[in-house]
Structure formats: C-alpha cells, structure tokens
Amino acid sequence: MNFTRWSVCLPGTQRRAAARDDRSSVPAARGEYAGAGPGSAAPDGNTPKAFGEVSEPAPGPALEDLPARELLGRLPAPVALVYGPDHRIAYVNDAYATAFGPRPIGATAADAMPELDELSLLPLMDQVLRSGTPRTVKSRKVRNGSSYTVTCTPVATPAAHGKMDGRTSGKGSEGGVLVHAADVTDHAEAAERLRTSERRHRETAVTLQRSLLPQELEHPDDLRIAATYQPGGTDAAVGGDWYDVITLGAGRTALVIGDVMGRGVRAAAVMGQLRTAVRAYARLDLPPHEVLQLLDGLAAEIDASQIATCAYAVHDPNEGRLVYASAGHLPILVRDEDGSVRRAEDPTGPPLGTGGWIHTSGTIALPPGSTAVLYTDGLVERRSEDIDEGVAALERALSGANGSPQVVCDRLIRSLGVTAEHDDDVAVLVVQHPARTGANAELFHNASLDLLGGIEAAPRARAFATGVLTSWRFPVELCDLGVLAASELVANSLQHGTPPMRLGLRRTDRRLIIEVTDGDDHLPRRRRAEPVDEAGRGISIVATIASSWGSRRTPGGGKAVWCEFALPQ
Numbered sequence: 413m414n415f416t417r418w419s420v421c422l423p424g425t426q427r428r429a430a431a432r433d434d435r436s437s438v439p440a441a442r443g444e445y446a447g448a449g450p451g452s453a454a455p456d457g458n459t460p461k462a463f464g465e466v467s468e469p470a471p472g473p474a475l476e477d478l479p480a481r482e483l484l485g486r487l488p489a490p491v492a493l494v495y496g497p498d499h500r501i502a503y504v505n506d507a508y509a510t511a512f513g514p515r516p517i518g519a520t521a522a523d524a525m526p527e528l529d530e531l532s533l534l535p536l537m538d539q540v541l542r543s544g545t546p547r548t549v550k551s552r553k554v555r556n557g558s559s560y561t562v563t564c565t566p567v568a569t570p571a572a573h574g575k576m577d578g579r580t581s582g583k584g585s586e587g588g589v590l591v592h593a594a595d596v597t598d599h600a601e602a603a604e605r606l607r608t609s610e611r612r613h614r615e616t617a618v619t620l621q622r623s624l625l626p627q628e629l630e631h632p633d634d635l636r637i638a639a640t641y642q643p644g645g646t647d648a649a650v651g652g653d654w655y656d657v658i659t660l661g662a663g664r665t666a667l668v669i670g671d672v673m674g675r676g677v678r679a680a681a682v683m684g685q686l687r688t689a690v691r692a693y694a695r696l697d698l699p700p701h702e703v704l705q706l707l708d709g710l711a712a713e714i715d716a717s718q719i720a721t722c723a724y725a726v727h728d729p730n731e732g733r734l735v736y737a738s739a740g741h742l743p744i745l746v747r748d749e750d751g752s753v754r755r756a757e758d759p760t761g762p763p764l765g766t767g768g769w770i771h772t773s774g775t776i777a778l779p780p781g782s783t784a785v786l787y788t789d790g791l792v793e794r795r796s797e798d799i800d801e802g803v804a805a806l807e808r809a810l811s812g813a814n815g816s817p818q819v820v821c822d823r824l825i826r827s828l829g830v831t832a833e834h835d836d837d838v839a840v841l842v843v844q845h846p847a848r849t850g851a852n853a854e855l856f857h858n859a860s861l862d863l864l865g866g867i868e869a870a871p872r873a874r875a876f877a878t879g880v881l882t883s884w885r886f887p888v889e890l891c892d893l894g895v896l897a898a899s900e901l902v903a904n905s906l907q908h909g910t911p912p913m914r915l916g917l918r919r920t921d922r923r924l925i926i927e928v929t930d931g932d933d934h935l936p937r938r939r940r941a942e943p944v945d946e947a948g949r950g951i952s953i954v955a956t957i958a959s960s961w962g963s964r965r966t967p968g969g970g971k972a973v974w975c976e977f978a979l980p981q
Contacts, residue, residue: 489595490560493567494521495588499537501525502588511558511595528591530554531562537589540564544587551600559600560593617677618643621652621837624684630657632665633920634729634856636844638817640825643837644790652679652720653788653839654687658694661962662925662974663729663918666694669741669786669841670722673763682718686711686764690724697964700724700737701771704761708739711765720764723786727778727843730858730918734784735967737773739764742789742803745810749781749847753807781847783820785810790836791828802828817842855921857884863902863913863928873902873915877926880917886924890977893957894924897975900950901928904936904973919979923959927974935963935971 481503484491490508492515494501499521509515512527521528521537528534531552540547548563568587621643629637639655652672659665668690672683689710693703703724711720723744725736736744736756740763744756758774778784785806792802809827813820820842830838848856859880863869877898881891898915905913909930918925938951955961958975965971 490591490593492525492591493588494537494591497538497541498522499534499541499589508593511593527554531560533562533564533591537564537591540566540589541587544568551596551603553600557597558595559597561596562591562593565590565592613677617680620677621680621683624680624687625654626656630659630665632657632659632663632727633922634663634845635665635727636817636846637667637842638821639839639841640818640821641837641839642825642830642832642834644834651675651790651837652683653790653837654683655786655839655841656687656690657841658691660694660697660726660964661960661976662927662972663920664697665727667725667727667734667784667786667841667843668694668722669788669839670720670764671741671788671790671839672718672720674718678715679718682715682720685714686720686722690722697962699773699967700726700735701773704737704739704764704771708764708767708769708771712767714765716765718765721789722764725784725786727845730916732779732845733775733777735773735775737761737771739771742787742792742799744776745785745787745803745807746776746778747783747785747810747813748779751811753811755803755807778843778845780845782845783810783813783817784843784845785820785824786841786843787824788837788839790834790838791824791830791840793836795835817844820844852921856919858916858918860914860916863905863915867906869913870899870902870906874899876915877917881924884919887980890924890980894926894977897954897958897977898926898928900954901926901973901975904928904950905930908932908934908936909971921979923979924977925974926976927972929966929970929972931970933965933969933971935965936973 484493484503484505487505488507490511491503491505492501492508493503501515501517501519501521501524503517504515512525515524522534528537531549531554533549536547536549544566546563546565548561550561551559552562553559566587567590622641625641626639629639631637637657639657641653641655644651652670652674654668654670654672656668657665658668668687670683670686670690672679672686674682686707689707690703693706696703698706704722707722711718719740721738721740721742723736723738723741725734725744727734734744734746734756736758738744738756738758738760740760743760746754746756748754754776756774756776758772758776761769761771776784787806789799792806793799794802806824806828809824810820813823813827815823821840824840824842825838859876861873861876863873874895877895878891881894886894894917898917902913902915905928909932911931913928913930916925916927916929918927936951938955940952951961954975959978961973961975963971963973
C-alpha cells in the first residue's frame with residue numbers, strides 16, 4: 413500500500429506542503445552556506461557568527477517527509493485503514509494485530525473485522541465516509557473485556573476528484589477511513605468501580621432511610637391513613653424526608669411529616685433522631701406548638717448545620733378538626749366531600765434548629781368525608797417554576813382525587829409527574845375522616861354527662877355509665893369494668909379537681925373510651941398505696957383493669973384523664 417498517496421489527502425496536508433515550500437526558499441540560518449567552509453564570509457560580506465553565539469535552529473524534517481507506515485506502525489494504539497464504500501482493509505498496524513489478530517488485506521471489514529461490529533463502528537464508518545467529518549465513540553467494550561475509545565477519521569485519494577482536502581463525495585472517489593482505537597480499559601474499570609461504590613452508598617442510605625420510617629402505620633379507629641415514600645432517582649442522593657402516625661390515646665392521633673435538608677446518610681441519620689424525638693414528645697400529649705418548641709432545641713443540639721422542616725398535627729374525633737403547628741413546612745391541604753380544597757393558612761414558624769422563635773398552633777376543620785394531605789417539597793418543587801405553582805397544581809390534583817387513601821397517594825404522585833428518576837425524594841401522608849352511615853355508624857357512639865353538685869355527682873355518674881354501656885350492648889363483664897373505671901375517675905376528679913367537670917363515654921368499632929375532664933391542671937400519677945392508706949388507689953385500679961390510661965392538659969386550662977378497654981373481637 414502506497415501511504416504517500418493517502419497521506420497527501422489528509423486534512424491540512426496542502427497547507428503544510430505550501431509552508432514547506434516557503435521554508436525551502438529561505439537561506440539556511442546557521443551562519444554556514446553551501447560551498448563555504450567554517451568562518452567563511454557570507455555572500456553579503458558579513459562575517460559568520462562566532463562559536464557559542466546564539467543562532468536560529470535549523471528547521472526539522474517536515475511531516476510530509478516522514479513515512480506514514482513507520483509512524484502508524486510505531487503507534488502503541490491499534491490503527492486500521494480501510495477504503496471504499498465496503499470498507500476493504502488497506503492496513504492494520506502491529507498494535508491492532510496484537511489486540512485483535514492479523515487481518516487479511518483487501519477483505520471487507522464486515523467479514524474480517526468482527527471487532528468493529530462489536531464496537532458498533534460499521535454504521536459510524538459509513539457516516540464518516542459520506543460526510544467527511546471525523547466521529548468518536550467513547551468507552552465501548554469488546555468481548556474480551558477491553559474497552560476502547562475509537563476515532564474514525566476520513567481520508568481521500570485524488571484518483572477521482574483530485575485533492576479534496578479530506579472530504580469525499582460521489583461514487584468515483586476512493587475515500588477511506590482511518591480507525592484509531594485507544595485502550596481505556598483501566599479508566600472504564602475505575603469508572604465502573606466508582607459507579608458501583610456510589611450505588612452501594614445510595615442503597616445503604618435508602619435502606620437506612622426506609623428502616624427509620626414506620627415499618628407499619630398505626631391505624632386509628634376514626635381515620636383511614638396511607639403514606640408513600642419514594643427516594644430520588646439514581647442521580648439524586650437520598651434525602652431526609654419522613655412521616656409518622658402516633659396514636660395518643662382517647663381516640664386522638666398525631667400526624668407528622670418532616671424534611672431534613674441535605675442528602676445522604678447524614679441527612680437520613682438526623683431524620684431518624686428527629687423522628688424518635690417526636691415520638692417521645694408526642695407521648696407527653698403536649699399541644700403541637702410545644703412539641704415543635706422542644707424539637708427546635710433538640711435539632712440545634714443534634715447538628716446546628718442541618719436545617720429541618722416539620723408539621724405536627726393532632727386529630728381529636730370529638731372536635732372534628734386538626735390542631736397543628738408548622739416549622740417552615742408546606743401547608744396542609746384538606747379536601748372536603750364536595751371536592752373543594754382548603755389550605756391551612758395560619759402562619760408558620762422558621763425551620764427547626766434556628767432557635768429564637770415561639771411557635772403557635774393553628775386549626776383547620778376535618779369533618780366527616782374530608783381528606784387531609786401532608787407532603788414534602790419533593791412533591792411540588794420544580795426548578796423551572798415557583799413552589800407556589802407546585803402547591804396549586806397539587807390542590808387541583810387533590811380536588812379530583814377520590815378513593816381510598818392509598819389510591820389518593822398514588823394518584824397525587826402520578827399527577828405531579830413524580831417518576832423513579834425524580835430529582836428529589838418525596839413523602840406523602842393522606843388522612844381520611846370517613847363519613848359513616850348505616851350499620852357502620854352504629855359502631856361509633858358518644859355520650860357525656862356534666863358532673864354538677866359536688867360529691868353527689870358520683871352516684872349519678874355510675875348510673876349514667878351503667879345505662880349507656882348497657883344500651884351499647886357490651887358484655888356484662890365489660891360493662892362492670894367500665895362502670896368501675898368511670899367511678900374511680902369521677903371520684904378522683906371530685907376529690908382533686910375543680911369545676912367544670914364532665915364524664916365522657918365513647919365507643920368505636922375496636923374500643924371503649926372513658927374520659928373525665930375538670931378545671932385543675934395538675935396531672936395525676938400512679939403511686940403505690942400502703943396498706944394503711946385510705947386513698948391513692950383509684951388510678952392504680954384503673955391502670956390494672958384497663959388496656960391503657962393516660963392524662964393530658966387541655967388547651968383552655970384543666971386536664972383530661974382517660975382509659976381504654978379493647979372490645980372483644
């Protein structure tokens with residue numbers, strides 16, 4: 413193969429040849445001239461420069477003077493030259509033969525060079541031959557496990573159209589393609605190791621995140637609840653979104669959603685600590701704003717550089733509303749039975765961990781038939797639009813969302829365009845207060861009695877409890893235990909509390925709830941009564957016979973003491 417006739421048509425060859433001709437017309441610049449010995453005068457009479465003086469370097473050999481075969485043969489990278497529309501082999505260097513084996517000259521690349529097919533280069537070579545433009549493919553792998561970055565460069569011969577400056581067109585040209593492959597196996601393996609490490613790190617963070625979320629939601633008697641957590645796509649690190657449902661007793665339920673700013677295992681770990689703290693503070697049965705006040709101080713102690721948002725709401729079935737507080741979190745949305753959507757508009761405080769803010773509680777109605785949605789910013793925030801537009805889009809989606817809580821969750825996720833490759837993690841908590849009718853409604857009843865007149869209210873309370881529990885058709889044993897518990901709670905309130913006092917009885921499909929409220933805010937505690945003590949046994953008796961009991965301070969001052977009995981299945 414005559415490489416000279418190919419090399420003269422490589423792009424830029426003519427310009428270099430012209431430059432060489434210009435240099436050949438310039439006299440030698442070393443102070444020595446043809447036909448003159450050392451020290452001889454130049455034709456213009458000037459004396460040559462003495463030894464040691466700086467002189468211009470002699471021009472090196474031009475690129476066109478170097479043999480192409482020798483240059484390509486010494487390259488450590490595989491090189492092949494093919495020509496014609498069927499890509500017949502013109503040349504392969506030693507590195508190519510070592511990497512892929514010797515190749516017969518004149519054979520077509522499709523038949524004799526299977527590695528080009530493995531690298532998906534044959535269609536690319538057709539494109540290069542037609543367009544005259546070099547093309548490069550990066551990090552392609554062949555069967556032996558090696559990876560190559562391959563550049564296909566067009567070359568041309570002047571046989572058909574003369575010198576064409578590296579571009580060929582028409583059926584008569586003898587254009588070819590120079591294939592240069594760089595072995596990038598080490599780089600590809602390092603990149604794959606990095607991707608594997610990142611994938612394992614992400615899987616660890618996702619596993620940690622999911623393990624810190626509730627493995628199974630608590631299901632209150634009066635609410636139907638579903639939640640969804642979806643981590644961000646493979647290009648997004650796991651964040652610190654979380655949710656929780658906490659039964660507080662006496663039919664009350666705490667709903668929590670939060671988001672720790674940041675990504676990775678650290679954010680997930682901080683989220684786990686905050687969620688644990690929320691559950692602990694919730695057991696104190698404090699108002700929502702007091703829970704967030706405690707959580708704010710704890711967040712600063714955990715990590716002052718981590719900012720978190722949180723919304724904490726409490727549902728009381730006797731009130732038909734949500735009492736909530738928010739620390740920098742997005743507003744709760746409530747969909748009424750007619751499809752209208754309301755937004756919790758009360759002002760929110762700054763995120764947790766900032767300190768120096770007094771949080772307050774707000775309320776939003778949650779009547780039977782309504783649905784509340786708590787969510788994190790990943791559901792509504794998009795880089796191309798304002799977050800208020802995302803919340804408005806969520807309102808529109810919620811307005812038409814019917815069905816069970818899980819169906820509503822899935823529909824909101826789809827409507828907001830959240831996919832497996834979403835750039836942020838998403839948590840959604842859907843809470844429904846169902847409107848019960850028919851036989852189902854017979855399983856939910858309330859009855860109450862104002863305790864007036866001092867100590868003589870005790871027998872009236874016992875008679876009231878007996879009549880109500882009997883009308884609810886409870887077993888005799890459960891009726892007796894319920895009357896005993898009501899008597900003890902009423903006696904404790906009459907002795908230690910202040911008016912106004914009230915006895916409340918409530919039944920659901922799973923439990924009987926007895927609650928006594930009064931105007932004194934000192935919470936009772938269970939203590940061990942000595943044999944000679946004449947008092948102090950009431951709360952101990954209640955704690956012994958009931959499934960659970962507790963007490964809390966009421967918002968208007970005073971307290972509520974309650975106990976629960978599980979109904980027989």
